[in-house]
Amino acid sequence: GAGVSQSPSNKVTEKGKDVELRCDPISGHTALYWYRQSLGQGLEFLIYFQGNSAPDKSGLPSDRFSAERTGGSVSTLTIQRTQQEDSAVYLCASSLGPSGSADTQYFGPGTRLTVL
Amino acid sequence: AQSVTQLDSQVPVFEEAPVELRCNYSSSVSVYLFWYVQYPNQGLQLLLKYLSGSTLVESINGFEAEFNKSQTSFHLRKPSVHISDTAEYFCAVSRPGFQKLVFGTGTRLLVSP
Numbered sequence A: 001g002a003g004v005s006q007s008p009s010n011k012v013t014e015k016g017k018d019v020e021l022r023c024d025p026i027s028g029h030t031a032l033y034w035y036r037q038s039l040g041q042g043l044e045f046l047i048y049f050q051g052n053s054a055p056d057k058s059g060l061p062s063d064r065f066s067a068e069r070t071g072g073s074v075s076t077l078t079i080q081r082t083q084q085e086d087s088a089v090y091l092c093a094s095s096l097g098p099s100g101s102a103d104t105q106y107f108g109p110g111t112r113l114t115v116l
Numbered sequence B: 001a002q003s004v005t006q007l008d009s010q011v012p013v014f015e016e017a018p019v020e021l022r023c024n025y026s027s028s029v030s031v032y033l034f035w036y037v038q039y040p041n042q043g044l045q046l047l048l049k050y051l052s053g054s055t056l057v058e059s060i061n062g063f064e065a066e067f068n069k070s071q072t073s074f075h076l077r078k079p080s081v082h083i084s085d086t087a088e089y090f091c092a093v094s095r096p097g098f099q100k101l102v103f104g105t106g107t108r109l110l111v112s113p
Helices: none
Strands: A004-008 A012-014 A019-024 A031-038 A042-050 A052-054 A065-069 A075-079 A087-097 A113-115 B001-005 B011-014 B019-021 B024-026 B032-038 B042-051 B056-058 B065-069 B073-078 B085-094 B108-113
Touching: A004 A087, A012 A019, A019 A087, A031 A075, A042 A065, A042 A075, A087 B001, B001 B032, B001 B108, B011 B019, B019 B108, B024 B073, B032 B065, B032 B073, B042 B056, B042 B065, B073 B085
Parallel strands: A012 A113, B011 B108
Antiparallel strands: A004 A019, A019 A075, A031 A042, A031 A087, A042 A052, A065 A075, A087 A113, B001 B024, B019 B073, B032 B042, B032 B085, B056 B065, B065 B073, B085 B108
């Protein structure tokens, strides 16, 4: 079946612009996660959704970062006023949920964001 | 808070040789442990996980990892590697009841003929 998909695969933007990154989870998965993979910081958790709610936003690095999920499916990660340090690969994952942290998370291919 | 240390950033090895990728974790509570693999130009895939029970867990492609509570380790091993095992391997932990994964910095396994 179809896996987690993300769009765009690559995004180049200018410093100060806003960007939106999209994630389509595996059908039927109620849990959705965003992570960031960068050279300096490795793989970092950003936010977790269960359904349309985000019970854990602890990894969002600043108030320039926000995310939403609608219809218990698609999620959008928005970065406002991008900075060069936002350059990274943004990964989305989904899992069956809500049975907890033992669930296998299935990752998408990522969106490579470059801020010039 | 949990943390994961992968001591080796890169491990070069010859084909058919054994390999061990080291992972140590820090946590004051029980954790679940995972190994994920990222092949070149592909997304992260789960290799194996330890939740409870037998401390030795195996994957379908010959890798195994052993949970050692006293040493807080979860090292990944394979007795004979293939060229196709060339990838980056990430160790991760999660805490029961908390969904996020905390990852190590990754170990790049380079298998040469």
